[in-house]
Amino acid sequence: xxxxxxxxxxxxxxxxxxxxxxxxxxxxxxxINVTVHENTIAYLPCTVxxxxxxxxxxxxxxxxxxxxxxxxxxxxxxxxxxHYTEDTHTWxxxxxxxxxxxxxxxxxxxxxxxxxxxxxxxxxxxxxxEVSGAADKYxxxxxxxxxxxxxxxxxxxxxxxxxYHSEDR
Numbered sequence: 001x002x003x004x005x006x007x008x009x010x011x012x013x014x015x016x017x018x019x020x021x022x023x024x025x026x027x028x029x030x031x032i033n034v035t036v037h038e039n040t041i042a043y044l045p046c047t048v049x050x051x052x053x054x055x056x057x058x059x060x061x062x063x064x065x066x067x068x069x070x071x072x073x074x075x076x077x078x079x080x081x082x083h084y085t086e087d088t089h090t091w092x093x094x095x096x097x098x099x100x101x102x103x104x105x106x107x108x109x110x111x112x113x114x115x116x117x118x119x120x121x122x123x124x125x126x127x128x129x130e131v132s133g134a135a136d137k138y139x140x141x142x143x144x145x146x147x148x149x150x151x152x153x154x155x156x157x158x159x160x161x162x163x164y165h166s167e168d169r
Contacts, residue, residue, distance in 0.1 A: 024112060024116060027089075033120075033123065035125060038099060044093040046058075054111045055069060057070075067080055079095055104122060130150045
């Protein structure tokens with residue numbers, strides 16, 4: 001047999017995303033932790049490379065509800081939507097006006113056999129604001145008053161704080 005017909009074999013390990021199609025894979029570590037303030041928007045990302053003909057689903061673990069398959073949501077809650085970003089291959093579960101009941105674990109699943117999943121933990125924080133001292137303050141007209149405002153239980157301190165007196169800012 002001549003060298004022309006000989007087939008060669010190159011050994012090596014293929015890494016995800018290189019060479020031949022090796023199937024879908026997640027680019028993020030699992031689990032992902034997301035922390036947001038109540039009444040804001042939560043973005044739960046799931047980046048899947050080499051999806052091929054497989055689909056991406058979101059499942060809420062608390063009640064095992066299938067939240068979405070592909071770009072379609074299956075829950076009767078208009079606050080939940082799916083946003084797909086083609087250039088990054090990211091399927092983001094978006095939750096508007098986040099409530100405490102939204103906290104918990106969400107599972108991004110890929111329809112492989114066996115199933116692949118990426119866990120995303122959502123923590124919802126309610127910021128606490130306290131004005132120090134007694135509830136009622138009596139100050140003589142023309143005197144100086146000192147008030148202290150303490151903000152805690154927050155993801156990020158606010159850029160500004162508004163003070164109100166008799167509904168006037």
